[in-house]
Amino acid sequence: MVLTGRAVLLAAAGVVALALVPSAGTVLVWAVLVALVCVVDALLAASPRRVAVHREVPASVRLSQSATCTLTVTNVGPRRLRGLVRDAWQPSAGAVVDRHRVDLPPGEGRRLRTVLVPTRRGDRRADLVTVRTVGPLGVAGRQASVPVPARLRVLPEFASRRHLPSRLARLRELDGRSAVQVRGAGTEFDSLREYVVGDDVRSIDWRATARRNDVVVRTWRPERDRRVLLVLDTSRTSAARVGDAPRLDAALEAALLLAALASRAGDRVELLAYDRRVRARVVGASGPRLMPALADALAGVEPTLVEADWPGAAAQVRERLSRRALVVLLTALEPAAVEAGLLAVVGPLAQRHQVVLASVADPEAEDLRRGRGDAAAVFDAAAAERAGLERAAVALRLRQRGVEVVDALPDDLAPALADRYLALKAAGRL
Amino acid sequence: MSATTEVPSGGTPGPGPGSGSSLPPSPGSSPTSSPVPSPAAAPAGVLGVVGDGTDLRARSVRRWRRLRAPLAVVGALVVTGVVLALPQPRTSTVPLAPDNVEDGGGRAVAQVLGDRGVDVRYVRTTADALAVAAPGTTLLVTNDFLLAEDQVRAVAGSGADLVLLAPGFSLPLVTDALAPAFSGSAAPAERAAGCDDPDALAAGTVDAAGGVRATGTGDATVCFTDGGDDGGTWAVAHEDGHRVTVVGDAGLLSNARVDEAGHAALALRTLGRHDTLVWYVPSFDDTGVDPADEGGVGGSTDALLPPFVRLLVPLSVLVVAVAALWRVRRTGRLVTEPLPVVVRAGETVRGRGRLYRRGRAHGRAGAALRAGSASRCATRLGLPRTAAAPVVIDAVARATGREARAVEALLYGPPPRDDATLTRLATDLDDLESEVHRP
Structure with a gap:
C-alpha cells in the first residue's frame, strides 16, 4: 500500500474536527478514520499487477544523441486504472522524465515515451517498470514492479568524424600524382593520360606514346588493399581519466577515424581490443559494414584494471597477419608499463610490420609543468618535467626499434593519427 | 520531456513499424482510444509482461518475513517502556513539592x-x-x-x-x-x-x-x-x-x-x-x-490557550507519521550501474611531486627542471639530442646574448638547497627559455 500527499492533507484536516470536539479521543478517532479511508481507497484501486507492459527500445543509439523508449501499458483488469508508471533506467541512460501519469479505462492501452539521452558509452539496461495505482479518492493506492528487460546499446560518439572530410580530400590528392613525386616501393600503376605542361618528363611512357600520336604519361595511385590492424589496449593504463573521460575513449575516437579513412582508401581494417584476453574483435567487415561493426564492437569495451599482456597481444597480431601490414597500437606512453611489456615484443613486430604507437597525452601534465606558484607547485613541475623526459626517452627507444610514435592530447590524437597514416601512405611505406 | 499518446485505433497506423504492431487494431473503436481485445484472446507476447509473477499468498509471506523482525523490536520497546513507566509514580524536583522525594522535597x-x-x-x-x-x-x-x-x-x-x-x-x-x-x-x-x-x-x-x-x-x-x-x-x-x-x-x-x-x-x-x-x-x-x-x-x-491547542501535539504526530509513510515508499527500487574509474592520469605526477617535497629532494627537482629546460632549448636551437653540455651552453649563450658562464651556472650549476633557491631556479630557467629563439 502506498499513501499520497492527499492522505497527509486528510490527516491534517483533523484540526477541524479537533476544533469542533476538543478531546483526546477525537485524535484517536481521526487516526482510525484516516487509516480506514486509506485502506478502503487502496482496496478500491486497480490492481497494479493486472497491467500488461511492453517495452520497445531502438537497438542502438550514438552517444550524445537521444533515443525514445516506448512503453505500451494496457489495462487488462476490470477497474479504471489511475496512477503513475515509472520507466526505470540506469542513471547514465539519461532518462529525462521517467514517470508518466496514466488514466486508463479497462481494456485500453497507452504508449508512454521516455526520452533517453545517454551520457556514457556501452550497454545501458532498463530496470523494473513500476506501476502505482491510486484509488478513487486519490488518498492511497497500490504498487508493483514488473520486470520488463530491455537494453539500449550506446555506440561511441565518433566526434572525430568532423576531421574525416579534410583527410579524405588529402587522400584524393594523393591519387593521380605522377610517379616521380610519389616514388616508393608501394606505389602502384594507375592509368595513362595525356601529357600536360608541368608533368615530369621522366614519367612519360614512351612505349605508349609510340602507339599513339600524343605524348602519354603514366600516373600512379596510392597502394590499395593493405591491411590495417588496430590494437586497442584496454588494460589499466587506459582506465585513467584524461580530461573528463577515460583514456580509452580518446583512443576509440582515433581508432574510428583511422578506420573510416583507411576503409575509404581501400585498405582492409581489422580491430582487436586486448588486455590479457580479447575483449572485442572485428574481422572481415569491409565497405559500408565496417563502421557499424566497429561501433557495435567498441560500444561495450570498458577498461579493465589489469596489466596488459603484450606478448599475448603480439601473438594475436602474428596470428592474424601473414604479410606486411600497418599495426596501430592505441595505448599509453607510460614509461614503466612500456618498458615492462611492450618494449620487449615491439622490435620483432616492427621488423615484419609498420608499427605506429598512438598515445593519449595528458593536458594536466603540461599545466603542472608550468606551475610556479609556490614551492609545492615547483616540486610538481619538476615531477612533471621528469615524467616528460622519461616519456621522451621511451618514445626515442621505440623509434629506434622502428616504431612510429604519435603522442597527442585527447582531442588532437584522432587527426594526428590520421595524418600519420596519410603520410605513411604517401611515402608508400605500408 | 515526455509524451503520452493514445494508442492508434484500427485505421491509423502507429508512428513506427514496431510500435504499430504492438497492439492489434480493433475495428469499430473510437478514433481517440483503442480498447484492447480481451486479455484471454490476445497472445501474451503481444501485450507484454503482466504482473511481477507473485500472488497474494507469496507477497504476504514475504512481507511478514521482512517485517517481523522490526515489528518484534518495536513491540519489545513499547512493552518495556510501559512496564517501566507504569508502577513509577510521578516525581518532581520542585522544592517543597509534595511529589518531590529529594532532600528539599515535601x-x-x-x-x-x-x-x-x-x-x-x-x-x-x-x-x-x-x-x-x-x-x-x-x-x-x-x-x-x-x-x-x-x-x-x-x-x-x-x-x-x-x-x-x-x-x-x-x-x-x-x-x-x-x-x-x-x-x-x-x-x-x-x-x-x-x-x-x-x-x-x-x-x-x-x-x-x-x-x-x-x-x-x-x-x-x-x-x-x-x-x-x-x-x-x-x-x-x-x-x-x-x-x-x-x-x-x-x-x-x-x-x-x-x-x-x-x-x-x-x-x-x-x-x-x-x-x-x-x-x-x-x-x-x-x-x-x-x-x-x-x-x-x-x-x-x-x-x-484554546482547549484544543494541547491536542494539536498528538494530531501533528499523526500528520508527521502519515507524511513519513507517504515519502518513505519509493516508486520502485533504486537502479545501480557500475561506474568507470575516476582517478586522473595526472595523479602519478602529483604523487611524485609530493614525494620530492616530503623527501626535501631540492637537488633532484632542480636537476629535472634543468634537464627539461636544456632539452627544450637544444631542440629549439636545432641541436641533436646527444649534444654535449659545452655545445648546449655555447649555443644558448649565443642565442640569448648572455655570458657563457652565467648560462652554465644556470643550466649545470650547483643543485638548489631549499625552497627559495629552487623556486628562483625555476623562474630563472623560464626567463632563459623565453629568450631562446630559433636562430
Missing part, C-alpha cells in the same frame, strides 16, 4: 498526612488554589517569591486557614500581628517551645532558625524563640476568623529535616488541622490575578 510530610486521611491537593496556580481553598481547609503556601500582591490578597481572602513558609513581603498583607524577623545569623539552633500553644508544646524542641516576630498589635503567639532578635520559628495569629500560621524556617518541612527533633509533630499538627490541605507551590507560568476577570484571578499560561 513528599514525606504529604504522604504521612495522606495516610492519616488528609486530602492533600497539590496546586501550582493561585486560581487552582482558590478553587479548592475554602473555610474549613488548610492552605499551605511554600514561598512568596513568585507571588504578586494581588495574588497574596486573593490567597488571604480565601477564608482557609493559612500556613505560610518563611514569608517575606507577603506577611504584612496577610496579618498585622506578625512580621518577618531578619537577623545576620539565621543558623539553625536548638530551641524549646517557650509558649503555651498545644502544637508547639507537642513538638517540644526544634532545631531550626527563627524568622517571625510579633508586632504586638494583634492576637499572636510566637514560639521557639531563643531570645535573640531573629524572632521565633513558629507563630500563629488569628485574622478575620481564620488561622494564620507562619513557619519561619521552611526547611523544617523538607524530607531531609522533618525527622529531626520535634519537626514532624509540628509539621503534621500544623498542616493536619483540617481534612483538606491545599498544597500551593507558586510557579513561574502563573498569570496571577487578572483584574479584568470576573473572579479576579487568572490561571496558568496554558489555560489561556
Whole structure:
C-alpha cells in the first residue's frame, strides 16, 4: 500500500474536527478514520499487477544523441486504472522524465515515451517498470514492479568524424600524382593520360606514346588493399581519466577515424581490443559494414584494471597477419608499463610490420609543468618535467626499434593519427 | 520531456513499424482510444509482461518475513517502556513539592498526612488554589517569591486557614500581628517551645532558625524563640476568623529535616488541622490575578490557550507519521550501474611531486627542471639530442646574448638547497627559455 500527499492533507484536516470536539479521543478517532479511508481507497484501486507492459527500445543509439523508449501499458483488469508508471533506467541512460501519469479505462492501452539521452558509452539496461495505482479518492493506492528487460546499446560518439572530410580530400590528392613525386616501393600503376605542361618528363611512357600520336604519361595511385590492424589496449593504463573521460575513449575516437579513412582508401581494417584476453574483435567487415561493426564492437569495451599482456597481444597480431601490414597500437606512453611489456615484443613486430604507437597525452601534465606558484607547485613541475623526459626517452627507444610514435592530447590524437597514416601512405611505406 | 499518446485505433497506423504492431487494431473503436481485445484472446507476447509473477499468498509471506523482525523490536520497546513507566509514580524536583522525594522535597510530610486521611491537593496556580481553598481547609503556601500582591490578597481572602513558609513581603498583607524577623545569623539552633500553644508544646524542641516576630498589635503567639532578635520559628495569629500560621524556617518541612527533633509533630499538627490541605507551590507560568476577570484571578499560561491547542501535539504526530509513510515508499527500487574509474592520469605526477617535497629532494627537482629546460632549448636551437653540455651552453649563450658562464651556472650549476633557491631556479630557467629563439 502506498499513501499520497492527499492522505497527509486528510490527516491534517483533523484540526477541524479537533476544533469542533476538543478531546483526546477525537485524535484517536481521526487516526482510525484516516487509516480506514486509506485502506478502503487502496482496496478500491486497480490492481497494479493486472497491467500488461511492453517495452520497445531502438537497438542502438550514438552517444550524445537521444533515443525514445516506448512503453505500451494496457489495462487488462476490470477497474479504471489511475496512477503513475515509472520507466526505470540506469542513471547514465539519461532518462529525462521517467514517470508518466496514466488514466486508463479497462481494456485500453497507452504508449508512454521516455526520452533517453545517454551520457556514457556501452550497454545501458532498463530496470523494473513500476506501476502505482491510486484509488478513487486519490488518498492511497497500490504498487508493483514488473520486470520488463530491455537494453539500449550506446555506440561511441565518433566526434572525430568532423576531421574525416579534410583527410579524405588529402587522400584524393594523393591519387593521380605522377610517379616521380610519389616514388616508393608501394606505389602502384594507375592509368595513362595525356601529357600536360608541368608533368615530369621522366614519367612519360614512351612505349605508349609510340602507339599513339600524343605524348602519354603514366600516373600512379596510392597502394590499395593493405591491411590495417588496430590494437586497442584496454588494460589499466587506459582506465585513467584524461580530461573528463577515460583514456580509452580518446583512443576509440582515433581508432574510428583511422578506420573510416583507411576503409575509404581501400585498405582492409581489422580491430582487436586486448588486455590479457580479447575483449572485442572485428574481422572481415569491409565497405559500408565496417563502421557499424566497429561501433557495435567498441560500444561495450570498458577498461579493465589489469596489466596488459603484450606478448599475448603480439601473438594475436602474428596470428592474424601473414604479410606486411600497418599495426596501430592505441595505448599509453607510460614509461614503466612500456618498458615492462611492450618494449620487449615491439622490435620483432616492427621488423615484419609498420608499427605506429598512438598515445593519449595528458593536458594536466603540461599545466603542472608550468606551475610556479609556490614551492609545492615547483616540486610538481619538476615531477612533471621528469615524467616528460622519461616519456621522451621511451618514445626515442621505440623509434629506434622502428616504431612510429604519435603522442597527442585527447582531442588532437584522432587527426594526428590520421595524418600519420596519410603520410605513411604517401611515402608508400605500408 | 515526455509524451503520452493514445494508442492508434484500427485505421491509423502507429508512428513506427514496431510500435504499430504492438497492439492489434480493433475495428469499430473510437478514433481517440483503442480498447484492447480481451486479455484471454490476445497472445501474451503481444501485450507484454503482466504482473511481477507473485500472488497474494507469496507477497504476504514475504512481507511478514521482512517485517517481523522490526515489528518484534518495536513491540519489545513499547512493552518495556510501559512496564517501566507504569508502577513509577510521578516525581518532581520542585522544592517543597509534595511529589518531590529529594532532600528539599515535601513528599514525606504529604504522604504521612495522606495516610492519616488528609486530602492533600497539590496546586501550582493561585486560581487552582482558590478553587479548592475554602473555610474549613488548610492552605499551605511554600514561598512568596513568585507571588504578586494581588495574588497574596486573593490567597488571604480565601477564608482557609493559612500556613505560610518563611514569608517575606507577603506577611504584612496577610496579618498585622506578625512580621518577618531578619537577623545576620539565621543558623539553625536548638530551641524549646517557650509558649503555651498545644502544637508547639507537642513538638517540644526544634532545631531550626527563627524568622517571625510579633508586632504586638494583634492576637499572636510566637514560639521557639531563643531570645535573640531573629524572632521565633513558629507563630500563629488569628485574622478575620481564620488561622494564620507562619513557619519561619521552611526547611523544617523538607524530607531531609522533618525527622529531626520535634519537626514532624509540628509539621503534621500544623498542616493536619483540617481534612483538606491545599498544597500551593507558586510557579513561574502563573498569570496571577487578572483584574479584568470576573473572579479576579487568572490561571496558568496554558489555560489561556484554546482547549484544543494541547491536542494539536498528538494530531501533528499523526500528520508527521502519515507524511513519513507517504515519502518513505519509493516508486520502485533504486537502479545501480557500475561506474568507470575516476582517478586522473595526472595523479602519478602529483604523487611524485609530493614525494620530492616530503623527501626535501631540492637537488633532484632542480636537476629535472634543468634537464627539461636544456632539452627544450637544444631542440629549439636545432641541436641533436646527444649534444654535449659545452655545445648546449655555447649555443644558448649565443642565442640569448648572455655570458657563457652565467648560462652554465644556470643550466649545470650547483643543485638548489631549499625552497627559495629552487623556486628562483625555476623562474630563472623560464626567463632563459623565453629568450631562446630559433636562430
